[in-house]
Amino acid sequence: MNKGKKLYEGKAKILYEGPEKGTAIQHFKDHATAFNNLKKSTVEGKGVLNNRISEHIFNNLNQIGIQTHLIRRLNMREQLVRLVEIIPVEFIVRNIATGSLTKKLGIADGTILSKPLLEYSYKNDDLGDPLVAREHLLEFKWIKNQKELDQINNYCLRINDFMLGMFRGIGIKLVDFKLEFGKTNINGVETILLADEISPDTCRLWDVVSEKKLDKDRFRKDLGNIIQAYQEVARRLGIIHEEGNISEVKFGKPKSIKIKNK
Ligand code: TMP
Numbered sequence: 001m002n003k004g005k006k007l008y009e010g011k012a013k014i015l016y017e018g019p020e021k022g023t024a025i026q027h028f029k030d031h032a033t034a035f036n037n038l039k040k041s042t043v044e045g046k047g048v049l050n051n052r053i054s055e056h057i058f059n060n061l062n063q064i065g066i067q068t069h070l071i072r073r074l075n076m077r078e079q080l081v082r083l084v085e086i087i088p089v090e091f092i093v094r095n096i097a098t099g100s101l102t103k104k105l106g107i108a109d110g111t112i113l114s115k116p117l118l119e120y121s122y123k124n125d126d127l128g129d130p131l132v133a134r135e136h137l138l139e140f141k142w143i144k145n146q147k148e149l150d151q152i153n154n155y156c157l158r159i160n161d162f163m164l165g166m167f168r169g170i171g172i173k174l175v176d177f178k179l180e181f182g183k184t185n186i187n188g189v190e191t192i193l194l195a196d197e198i199s200p201d202t203c204r205l206w207d208v209v210s211e212k213k214l215d216k217d218r219f220r221k222d223l224g225n226i227i228q229a230y231q232e233v234a235r236r237l238g239i240i241h242e243e244g245n246i247s248e249v250k251f252g253k254p255k256s257i258k259i260k261n262k
């Protein structure tokens with residue numbers, strides 16, 4: 001499929017104009033960044049895995065009635081998506097305290113939260129995506145009104161519910177994750193769609209038994225074996241199989257994967 005002009009290049013993805021009005025092509029790169037671009041590197045094969053993992057999760061969410069921007073995957077690195085106007089808010093859902101929550105508030109790492117905790121960050125790289133209150137979202141019109149906020153909060157909790165179960169079934173604890181939503185006009189109706197991606201780049205995933213990290217914390221904390229961890233998530237989700245591997249990237253046999261560090 002022919003790509004149009006580049007619309008936007010982010011840290012891990014590029015968005016191109018799509019073949020029809022209102023569509024775009026989302027391309028997954030191998031770039032990895034952390035701490036607002038302070039740490040950067042290339043992790044060969046990450047884009048391919050995130051493309052497949054995100055496709056899998058978005059398709060599953062679609063089946064439970066969460067509308068997403070995904071139309072279909074095009075190839076190993078690209079998806080055809082609906083072009084949306086991104087709401088400039090990162091919606092963070094937490095089930096277990098770790099990461100910035102523990103650093104900012106001194107909560108013990110690994111504390112199980114009594115119910116899912118929803119946080120909001122203003123999407124602004126220059127400001128380092130600061131944590132904001134619900135009131136900021138409405139006051140500064142990042143979200144139109146309370147009804148829209150209620151709707152998105154509700155989507156976040158339903159997505160959490162679904163993903164908790166999906167990952168539990170494959171021996172993974174869903175610790176926390178980040179979501180982005182966008183708006184578009186579908187048949188004359190302004191519609192909120194889940195956008196961006198859901199992958200080990202945007203979630204914290206711990207093995208149920210060993211608590212080994214199977215996500216981007218391996219990169220953030222220099223734990224090594226990043227691609228093997230992402231591959232393990234894809235294998236458990238049934239996206240890649242024991243014998244096969246995703247073309248383009250030589251992953252080696254999954255049996256040989258050993259993630260030594262926590
Ligand atoms: P945090 O503990 O660093 O605030 O991260 C919470 C969750 O959000 C974690 O699953 C990682 C994800 N996340 C992103 O996807 N993008 C980001 O820019 C940040 C800061 C976190």
Ligand code: ASP
Nearest residue numbers: 011033034035036037038
């Ligand atoms: N994605 C952010 C960055 O590029 C932060 C993170 O995921 O840790 O810096």
